[in-house]
Amino acid sequence: MSAPTGIRYQGELHLLQKEIMAKYFAEATAIAQGNGRKAAHLLIAGNPVELLRAFDVLPIYPEVNVLQLAVRKGSLPFIQKAEELGYATDNCAYVKADIGLFHAGYKTPFATIPKPDILVCNYVGCNVYLNWFEHLAELTGAPAMNIDIPFIRTADGEPTADDVIYVVKQLEELIVLLENVTGRSLDWSAFTKIVERSARTGELWAEIKAMTQSRPAPYDAYFDSVTMMAPLYTLRGTEEGLRFFEVAHREMAERVKAGTGPLPEERFRIVIEGPPPWPRLRVFRDMFTRWGAVAVASTYSTVGGLWEFGFRHDPAHPLESIARHMLSYNVCNRTFLQRYEQMERYVDEWHADAVVIHSVKSCRLFSAGQGDMREHFVRDRDVPTLLIESDLEDPRYFSEAQLRNRIDAFFEALEQRRITAGRGAPVPA
Amino acid sequence: MTLTLDPAFPSARYRDVIEDRDFPTVRADRERTGRAAIGCYPVYGPLELAHAAGLLPVGLFGGGNRIEIAHADSRFQSFICSVVKSTMELGFQRKLDPFDALMFESICDPARNLASIMSRNFPEQAVVYVHLPQNMTSPATADYLTAEYRRVLASLSAVTGKTVSDDDLRASLQAYNRMRAALRDLYAFRDERPQDLATGELYTLARLATLMDPLDVTPILHEALDAARARGGRMKDRIRVVLVGSFCEQPPLELIESIEESGCYMVDDDFLLGWRLFRRDVPTDGDPCRALAVAYLDDSVHLSTKHDLRAPRAKAIVDAVREHRADAAICLIAKFCEPGLFDYALYRKAFEAEAIPHLYLEFEEKMWLYEKIRTEVETFVESMLFR
Numbered sequence: 001m002s003a004p005t006g007i008r009y010q011g012e013l014h015l016l017q018k019e020i021m022a023k024y025f026a027e028a029t030a031i032a033q034g035n036g037r038k039a040a041h042l043l044i045a046g047n048p049v050e051l052l053r054a055f056d057v058l059p060i061y062p063e064v065n066v067l068q069l070a071v072r073k074g075s076l077p078f079i080q081k082a083e084e085l086g087y088a089t090d091n092c093a094y095v096k097a098d099i100g101l102f103h104a105g106y107k108t109p110f111a112t113i114p115k116p117d118i119l120v121c122n123y124v125g126c127n128v129y130l131n132w133f134e135h136l137a138e139l140t141g142a143p144a145m146n147i148d149i150p151f152i153r154t155a156d157g158e159p160t161a162d163d164v165i166y167v168v169k170q171l172e173e174l175i176v177l178l179e180n181v182t183g184r185s186l187d188w189s190a191f192t193k194i195v196e197r198s199a200r201t202g203e204l205w206a207e208i209k210a211m212t213q214s215r216p217a218p219y220d221a222y223f224d225s226v227t228m229m230a231p232l233y234t235l236r237g238t239e240e241g242l243r244f245f246e247v248a249h250r251e252m253a254e255r256v257k258a259g260t261g262p263l264p265e266e267r268f269r270i271v272i273e274g275p276p277p278w279p280r281l282r283v284f285r286d287m288f289t290r291w292g293a294v295a296v297a298s299t300y301s302t303v304g305g306l307w308e309f310g311f312r313h314d315p316a317h318p319l320e321s322i323a324r325h326m327l328s329y330n331v332c333n334r335t336f337l338q339r340y341e342q343m344e345r346y347v348d349e350w351h352a353d354a355v356v357i358h359s360v361k362s363c364r365l366f367s368a369g370q371g372d373m374r375e376h377f378v379r380d381r382d383v384p385t386l387l388i389e390s391d392l393e394d395p396r397y398f399s400e401a402q403l404r405n406r407i408d409a410f411f412e413a414l415e416q417r418r419i420t421a422g423r424g425a426p427v428p429a
Numbered sequence: 430m431t432l433t434l435d436p437a438f439p440s441a442r443y444r445d446v447i448e449d450r451d452f453p454t455v456r457a458d459r460e461r462t463g464r465a466a467i468g469c470y471p472v473y474g475p476l477e478l479a480h481a482a483g484l485l486p487v488g489l490f491g492g493g494n495r496i497e498i499a500h501a502d503s504r505f506q507s508f509i510c511s512v513v514k515s516t517m518e519l520g521f522q523r524k525l526d527p528f529d530a531l532m533f534e535s536i537c538d539p540a541r542n543l544a545s546i547m548s549r550n551f552p553e554q555a556v557v558y559v560h561l562p563q564n565m566t567s568p569a570t571a572d573y574l575t576a577e578y579r580r581v582l583a584s585l586s587a588v589t590g591k592t593v594s595d596d597d598l599r600a601s602l603q604a605y606n607r608m609r610a611a612l613r614d615l616y617a618f619r620d621e622r623p624q625d626l627a628t629g630e631l632y633t634l635a636r637l638a639t640l641m642d643p644l645d646v647t648p649i650l651h652e653a654l655d656a657a658r659a660r661g662g663r664m665k666d667r668i669r670v671v672l673v674g675s676f677c678e679q680p681p682l683e684l685i686e687s688i689e690e691s692g693c694y695m696v697d698d699d700f701l702l703g704w705r706l707f708r709r710d711v712p713t714d715g716d717p718c719r720a721l722a723v724a725y726l727d728d729s730v731h732l733s734t735k736h737d738l739r740a741p742r743a744k745a746i747v748d749a750v751r752e753h754r755a756d757a758a759i760c761l762i763a764k765f766c767e768p769g770l771f772d773y774a775l776y777r778k779a780f781e782a783e784a785i786p787h788l789y790l791e792f793e794e795k796m797w798l799y800e801k802i803r804t805e806v807e808t809f810v811e812s813m814l815f816r
Binding site: 150 | 502
């Protein structure tokens with residue numbers, strides 16, 4: 001290994017992200033303090049945030065709140081609080097942290113989270129979402145709606161016509177519910193403009209994602225993508241969110257032009273599958289950095305939406321395009337085998353040397369069966385694949401020495417393979 | 430002699446049959462009728478559609494405690510429940526050869542991924558995936574589920590090549606209605622006279638119903654009810670309990686028996702719930718697919734994989750305890766089962782609020798030592814009887 005650790009990963013874009021996210025959390029706190037604006041809790045996977053924005057309802061994502069807790073090394077007491085109340089060690093720790101947070105008055109070091117005026121359970125792939133919001137409905141007494149999104153399950157890998165009709169009708173019911181909660185009617189022209197900004201944001205994001213096909217990749221498509229994902233969900237459809245992506249696009253394009261990557265030297269290009277270990281993100285990243293390994297693509301960055309293969313919101317058909325986003329253009333609602341295909345495209349079109357599967361205990365949607373995924377990539381595709389385990393929220397499942405040993409052994413073998421086979425050698429930019 | 434071991438009772442004939450992963454009922458059915466079979470993963474699927482399409486629908490509840498997992502562990506992690514792994518193991522050990530197709534439903538995340546992984550590893554079996562809706566309040570849901578059932582029916586027809594008429598569907602609805610009615614009667618009988626129908630016996634019969642054509646199993650269920658009625662057992666000094674949490678992965682029969690023999694009468698449970706989900710008969714007039722869809726939406730019992738915001742499950746369990754005049758509840762939850770474990774947190778809160786004593790137990794289908802659970806149940810029962 002040659003690349004140093006102790007590297008500074010954060011650049012201008014990260015600072016801008018911090019600034020706009022601080023503003024977003026200040027808005028959340030102001031609602032919690034009673035400024036009269038409404039807040040909806042909803043979930044990341046294939047989120048229909050455009051509709052909430054159209055009613056000036058602030059979207060609150062419990063997943064974002066609890067991952068913030070984990071990044072700040074504060075998730076464990078909340079998880080333990082939930083466990084005291086009867087939640088099992090084997091339950092998703094995101095949910096437990098959120099339940100613990102509720103019982104702590106929703107007070108965090110970065111914001112006071114407003115209680116929901118409405119619970120929008122966008123059931124997009126994740127069955128735990130249904131349990132989660134059922135529990136929140138019981139705790140908060142807020143009006144709740146399950147938006148049922150049929151899984152992809154047909155041979156052509158597409159939703160059926162009936163699926164689309166069903167989801168559009170449910171979105172129309174959500175509009176009525178939002179009208180009741182906010183006391184205002186939907187302004188279609190404002191809504192259409194929001195959808196238009198989402199379309200433009202998706203366009204920019206897709207182009208940003210394509211840039212990591214360059215050598216070196218201008219940013220790490222796993223560890224740096226998460227910086228862009230928060231605004232993508234919390235601020236999508238707003239002017240501010242769009243501006244953020246314009247800045248991000250400009251910055252990344254300049255990096256491509258200058259041949260700058262996130263590390264001094266890009267030695268291995270990897271695809272990472274699975275959510276990150278938020279409680280030890282920096283330590284985890286360093287484990288790859290020391291080998292000069294850069295993620296050129298990641299499945300996690302597609303939980304909220306999959307834009308890189310062509311999907312765009314459509315202001316001419318706003319509800320139908322939101323329905324399609326929820327049904328098929330996010331990794332969560334697609335089949336496990338469609339995820340294999342997605343990763344294969346990443347390996348081929350983003351020119352990756354290897355796949356790293358980060359299996360998290362909390363999220364079975366992501367993890368259940370990843371041994372089969374490894375089997376497929378190694379045996380059917382001859383792609384070196386590493387499977388490692390920890391968790392996205394619970395620091396008790398992060399075994400640093402064990403992970404480091406596995407990762408070191410993997411890259412040592414990869415290096416050996418490169419020497420002996422001459423395969424995957426860096427190509428001049 | 431305990432009731433469970435009564436060799437003259439009809440269930441005794443099937444004790445080995447329900448545990449046999451060579452699926453003797455399926456093989457016998459094929460020999461007799463020549464028809465194809467479909468393995469139906471729990472919790473609930475529209476069995477009637479498969480039946481009408483000319484398939485024998487068979488409950489596929491993993492490997493139980495008779496299959497050693499040799500290969501599936503490398504595909505699914507240690508924190509995934511046993512029934513997912515052992516179902517895949519059945520495939521690796523060629524135990525699924527009698528099946529032409531497999532049916533999975535949107536019950537939980539591991540089951541959903543399992544459907545994909547099974548189709549990749551065992552392409553010889555058609556995988557039919559049913560998305561059961563989770564918005565129970567939308568007026569659009571009945572239309573959706575009706576259309577979904579029509580889509581599923583087309584996939585099933587493609588397996589057998591049979592064109593299915595509405596009359597075929599009605600005949601299958603009726604066959605399952607009769608089977609479910611027979612099970613409801615047996616459950617009602619046990620509630621009334623638990624001393625004359627042990628849960629181990631009832632379970633064996635219900636499990637048999639997942640392995641046979643409803644037309645063939647219903648007479649056996651009737652025979653069992655008659656035999657139970659003819660008994661005149663004496664009520665023992667036991668507490669009455671409602672058991673919840675075993676709706677998907679199934680505990681070993683010996684564990685069920687151990688719990689009951691440790692001092693309880695189980696007067697209600699959620700074993701094999703998918704085969705007896707409806708409160709009453711599904712109407713056989715009108716559009717059969719719509720009738721089945723509406724029954725699922727509006728006429729099915731509470732289920733941990735069905736999220737109905739109109740009716741909290743914790744309240745349903747509390748109501749069941751009251752309705753069955755139970756003294757306590759036992760939560761018997763499969764290890765790593767997220768839907769079951771999440772529900773427990775709400776059940777516990779409700780039990781505490783309603784002052785209903787409850788015992789929490791975890792099991793795995795592959796367990797074969799029951800002493801620890803037996804001791805826990807005995808202690809719990811004693812604390813109830815001698816308080």
